[in-house]
Amino acid sequence: MSHKIISREQLSENVFAIDVTAELIASAAKPGQFIILAINSEYSERIPLTIAGCDTEKGTIRLIWQRLGKTTAELADLKVGETIENIAGPLGKPTHLENFGLVVCVGGGIGNAPLLPIATALKKQGNKIISILGARNKELLILEKEFAAISDELIVTTDDGSYGRKALVTEPLKEICQRKQKPDKVFVIGPTIMMKFCCEVTRQFAVPTDVSLNTIMVDGTGMCGGCRVEIDGKPKFVCVDGPEFDGHKVNFDLMLKRLNAYKNNEQKALEQYKNHKCKIGLDKKKSPDSNGGEII
Amino acid sequence: MTEQKRQQLLDELLEKQKQGQLKPADRFAIPCQAMPQQDAMERRNNVEEVTTGYSETQARLEAFRCLGCKTAPCVAGCPVRINIKDFITAIADGEFAKALGIIKENSLLPAVCGRVCPQEVQCQEKCTVGLKFKDVNKAVSIGRLERFVADWGAEQNEKDVPKIAAKTKMKVAIIGSGPGSIVAAADTARAGHDVTVFEAFHKPGGVMVYGIPEFRLPKKIVQKEIDVLEEMGVKIIRNFIVGRTRTIEQLMSEDGFDAVYIGVGAGLPSFMGIQGESLVGVYSANEYLTRANLMKAYKFGNGSDTPIIRAKKIAVVGGGNVAMDCARMALRLGAEKVYLLYRRTEKEMPARVEEVHHAKEEGVEFHTLQSPQKIIGDENSCVKAVECIKYQLGEPDESGRRRPVAIENSEFTIDLDAVIIAIGNGANPLIGQTTPNLKLNKWGNIIVDENCKTSIDGVWAGGDIVLGSATVILAMGQGRAAAVAINKYLSEKLSERSGDN
Ligand SMILES: Cc1cc2nc3c(=O)[nH]c(=O)nc-3n(C[C@H](O)[C@H](O)[C@H](O)COP(=O)(O)OP(=O)(O)OC[C@H]3O[C@@H](n4cnc5c(N)ncnc54)[C@H](O)[C@@H]3O)c2cc1C
Ligand code: SF4
Ligand code: FES
Numbered sequence: 001m002s003h004k005i006i007s008r009e010q011l012s013e014n015v016f017a018i019d020v021t022a023e024l025i026a027s028a029a030k031p032g033q034f035i036i037l038a039i040n041s042e043y044s045e046r047i048p049l050t051i052a053g054c055d056t057e058k059g060t061i062r063l064i065w066q067r068l069g070k071t072t073a074e075l076a077d078l079k080v081g082e083t084i085e086n087i088a089g090p091l092g093k094p095t096h097l098e099n100f101g102l103v104v105c106v107g108g109g110i111g112n113a114p115l116l117p118i119a120t121a122l123k124k125q126g127n128k129i130i131s132i133l134g135a136r137n138k139e140l141l142i143l144e145k146e147f148a149a150i151s152d153e154l155i156v157t158t159d160d161g162s163y164g165r166k167a168l169v170t171e172p173l174k175e176i177c178q179r180k181q182k183p184d185k186v187f188v189i190g191p192t193i194m195m196k197f198c199c200e201v202t203r204q205f206a207v208p209t210d211v212s213l214n215t216i217m218v219d220g221t222g223m224c225g226g227c228r229v230e231i232d233g234k235p236k237f238v239c240v241d242g243p244e245f246d247g248h249k250v251n252f253d254l255m256l257k258r259l260n261a262y263k264n265n266e267q268k269a270l271e272q273y274k275n276h277k278c279k280i281g282l283d284k285k286k287s288p289d290s291n292g293g294e295i296i
Numbered sequence: 297m298t299e300q301k302r303q304q305l306l307d308e309l310l311e312k313q314k315q316g317q318l319k320p321a322d323r324f325a326i327p328c329q330a331m332p333q334q335d336a337m338e339r340r341n342n343v344e345e346v347t348t349g350y351s352e353t354q355a356r357l358e359a360f361r362c363l364g365c366k367t368a369p370c371v372a373g374c375p376v377r378i379n380i381k382d383f384i385t386a387i388a389d390g391e392f393a394k395a396l397g398i399i400k401e402n403s404l405l406p407a408v409c410g411r412v413c414p415q416e417v418q419c420q421e422k423c424t425v426g427l428k429f430k431d432v433n434k435a436v437s438i439g440r441l442e443r444f445v446a447d448w449g450a451e452q453n454e455k456d457v458p459k460i461a462a463k464t465k466m467k468v469a470i471i472g473s474g475p476g477s478i479v480a481a482a483d484t485a486r487a488g489h490d491v492t493v494f495e496a497f498h499k500p501g502g503v504m505v506y507g508i509p510e511f512r513l514p515k516k517i518v519q520k521e522i523d524v525l526e527e528m529g530v531k532i533i534r535n536f537i538v539g540r541t542r543t544i545e546q547l548m549s550e551d552g553f554d555a556v557y558i559g560v561g562a563g564l565p566s567f568m569g570i571q572g573e574s575l576v577g578v579y580s581a582n583e584y585l586t587r588a589n590l591m592k593a594y595k596f597g598n599g600s601d602t603p604i605i606r607a608k609k610i611a612v613v614g615g616g617n618v619a620m621d622c623a624r625m626a627l628r629l630g631a632e633k634v635y636l637l638y639r640r641t642e643k644e645m646p647a648r649v650e651e652v653h654h655a656k657e658e659g660v661e662f663h664t665l666q667s668p669q670k671i672i673g674d675e676n677s678c679v680k681a682v683e684c685i686k687y688q689l690g691e692p693d694e695s696g697r698r699r700p701v702a703i704e705n706s707e708f709t710i711d712l713d714a715v716i717i718a719i720g721n722g723a724n725p726l727i728g729q730t731t732p733n734l735k736l737n738k739w740g741n742i743i744v745d746e747n748c749k750t751s752i753d754g755v756w757a758g759g760d761i762v763l764g765s766a767t768v769i770l771a772m773g774q775g776r777a778a779a780v781a782i783n784k785y786l787s788e789k790l791s792e793r794s795g796d797n
Contacts, residue, residue, distance in 0.1 A: 024541050041498050045602040070601055086498040088535035221496050223563040224583035230574055254574050257677035261576040262603040269601055
């Protein structure tokens with residue numbers, strides 16, 4: 001049962017979105033869950049991607065990813081009508097949704113993609129939503145319009161000031177925590193380093209903060225332990241115990257190291273893939289900039 | 297012994313047999329037939345199967361060693377009660393097809409079982425010949441003979457697709473596709489039911505494809521069994537995680553399944569709970585083997601996109617078959633030094649003697665009576681060394697094995713690039729978490745009755761999720777027992793329905 005790409009968009013230089021058929025997953029998925037895909041059954045690696053949206057009528061799911069290593073590059077090269085052989089899911093525990101009151105949703109980079117369905121669901125639960133979206137520059141900011149539609153307040157930051165406020169997301173987050181009405185809950189999804197610093201901010205104000213972790217995975221059913229992280233000093237498996245955890249209990253430093261375990265291998269695989277494509281004259285694009293082994 | 301000499305001996309035995317003069321003493325005099333295998337130094341560099349299998353002459357000579365005991369004690373040692381005496385006699389007679397038929401009456405996967413069953417603690421342990429020589433290694437090599445006939449059958453290229461009874465329209469869901477599930481699927485499909493296998497991975501076969509390495513069990517053997525299932529009309533749905541994609545409740549109440557067999561295997565690898573276990577380069581055995589086997593990481597950059605750390609110096613912690621598989625896989629992935637760290641002595645090791653022997657031949661260094669108590673990382677949080685402590689054996693514990701006791705101040709360190717933790721598995725929690733009313737024991741294993749039925753009506757379970765980490769043959773045995781019960785349940789349901797009409 002392969003999965004056909006129904007539509008494809010390039011959201012920025014290295015960020016892509018597809019809608020792909022996966023009827024069963026579309027009907028079962030809840031905000032916060034993810035899938036594991038393998039483009040080809042014989043040679044591909046298995047990578048986790050968060051579900052950025054579902055269309056139960058069309059039976060499709062939306063995936064958004066950043067081109068980093070070989071697999072994400074190969075995925076970016078697939079065209080509408082082409083297929084992904086394997087998609088398994090929905091995996092992980094759904095987000096715990098309730099009416100917390102005032103909720104801050106912080107998205108960084110392509111973390112905005114998995115954050116959107118969560119923020120939307122939180123809004124439906126009656127929460128007041130403040131969204132903070134961060135990107136390196138204007139070009140890389142995604143889903144601003146969609147967030148604007150569901151947020152009571154929207155703050156955009158860019159690292160270089162090319163759009164919105166020139167700041168890291170932690171700055172407005174801190175200011176909001178200092179307001180008279182302190183947030184009741186914070187959700188952060190983005191690069192691990194960003195989640196770490198956001199948690200350091202909210203810890204000072206004792207605001208409960210959930211983060212969604214993106215570790216390396218293999219099976220996604222709790223069998224291999226490759227996705228383990230340290231929560232409160234104890235090992236937990238992101239694929240079955242997560243992906244969302246209390247951010248104040250996550251050992252981010254260790255997680256950052258584990259994410260880089262295969263950095264050299266990934267670089268090698270990507271080079272090989274690009275060389276191969278050059279040889280067959282397909283690739284005229286610029287090489288993607290890598291910021292570590294992280295795939296969100 | 298050269299093949300020519302063997303042929304000569306076989307001819308003599310056949311002649312004697314014809315004359316009615318073949319005595320037990322003649323049988324005892326036949327040398328045990330060694331299993332041909334790849335040279336150790338060569339094979340540690342490839343993933344091809346280590347053992348290459350008996351020739352016809354060897355198989356018949358080995359079969360002539362069997363006394364054909366009236367009581368056939370070997371059969372009692374076999375978890376699925378294969379009619380061992382008769383199949384061995386058929387081999388001695390050169391009637392291989394007949395031998396295969398006899399095995400298949402009880403076992404669906406002889407090519408697998410012949411390779412991976414621990415015969416030395418099952419059928420061969422009970423064998424009269426071994427008892428006579430007071431050495432289980434001198435028992436009739438029942439496993440090798442089983443493998444021989446299975447491989448012979450495969451070479452004949454005859455597709456052996458079992459007959460299917462008239463269709464019943466009853467729907468059976470089989471969860472997981474390990475050995476227990478394969479048997480349960482085949483046996484329920486044979487009864488005419490509409491059977492669907494749901495597998496979480498993108499390839500079916502369970503531990504036989506993701507855990508047990510190619511060099512012990514070539515994947516094409518498992519694939520062949522899967523092909524047979526599909527030819528029997530069994531649907532295999534890959535990438536389907538029961539509990540997430542659909543729950544058991546949904547399968548039964550919304551998707552119309554009348555019966556369910558749960559064979560999801562062990563999951564949740566155990567770690568030691570020591571410092572440094574989350575460092576880069578610490579693997580569970582499951583992860584290491586899944587990357588290496590299922591994802592073919594040994595071909596990384598050349599036919600596989602899945603990476604694995606190519607450690608030069610690596611330690612494997614544990615003493616079971618899984619630990620042996622990891623250690624031997626590490627060699628094949630280019631390790632120069634592979635240390636096996638085990639808290640007790642070799643005598644207590646749960647691994648099969650054959651595996652220990654193969655591992656040693658290939659150059660795995662056994663460090664017994666020691667175990668890591670801390671894994672040390674470098675500035676990048678990559679494994680740099682392990683700190684071990686030495687043990688001595690104390691009083692026997694509940695299991696009867698002598699308990700290892702740490703020796704004070706005996707710490708020492710070993711420099712390493714990677715560590716594999718192969719100390720066992722807990723139960724896979726997903727089905728339990730998503731199936732209300734399914735009774736589990738305190739370790740999370742599913743509780744079943746003698747027919748493998750669970751606490752939920754219409755739901756059976758077997759294999760590692762019930763037994764804890766067990767064996768292929770025990771899983772198969774439970775798959776078969778469950779199938780018998782499922783077939784009975786469904787035929788009763790059917791007659792109820794026709795009674796209603
Ligand atoms: C490395 C290793 C070496 C071994 N060596 C030997 C040996 O030499 N001899 C021997 O007899 N035994 C050996 N064993 C043990 C043996 O493999 C197992 O006892 C046996 O495979 C258990 O079979 P099972 O039917 O329980 O299913 P398993 O083989 O455990 O397969 C379970 C399947 O279910 C799937 N699954 C899990 N959760 C779900 C879900 N929620 N939905 C759908 N599918 C799911 C899994 O992906 C898997 O494919 C070894 C085990 C390992 C790990
Ligand atoms: S116990 Fe040994 S000798 Fe006797 S029938 Fe079985 S295999 Fe043959
Ligand atoms: S990905 Fe294997 S246990 Fe989580």
